Amino acid sequence: MHSIVIVALALLAITNASIIRSEVDTRDPCLDFTCSEGWECKSIRNPSCLFAQSRPCNPLLPRCIRKPAVLPAQRASRCPPPSGVGLCAFMCQSDNDCSSGQKCCRNGCGGTNCMTPV
Numbered sequence: 001m002h003s004i005v006i007v008a009l010a011l012l013a014i015t016n017a018s019i020i021r022s023e024v025d026t027r028d029p030c031l032d033f034t035c036s037e038g039w040e041c042k043s044i045r046n047p048s049c050l051f052a053q054s055r056p057c058n059p060l061l062p063r064c065i066r067k068p069a070v071l072p073a074q075r076a077s078r079c080p081p082p083s084g085v086g087l088c089a090f091m092c093q094s095d096n097d098c099s100s101g102q103k104c105c106r107n108g109c110g111g112t113n114c115m116t117p118v
Helices: 002-022
Strands: 039-045 060-066 103-106 112-115
Touching: none
Parallel strands: none
Antiparallel strands: 039 060, 103 112
8 A cells, every 4th residue: 555655646746747847938038038238148058957857947048148249340451560659549440440541550659540551
């Protein structure tokens, strides 16, 4: 009689575990998750699910990661070699800051200026 009760309880536990697991949300968690400006949501595997036996465990978790940096556009030409001291200021950050036909280059002081490429 005692073994029948144990088997019945075991079957009940297995049934309840499958019911609980079927209620787990398997949608992409990033669909309902918002990250701050400059960050994006990526779904990662939930490490807790490796050890979950009868409790509910969503297999994916949302995580905010930094968006990859977009590098400024550079023109195909080359900068002239620095000559003289130059202005110790950053007058440009990329070729897009310069007028047509010019390139953002380092000067003799370490700053940047729009220069005619070589």
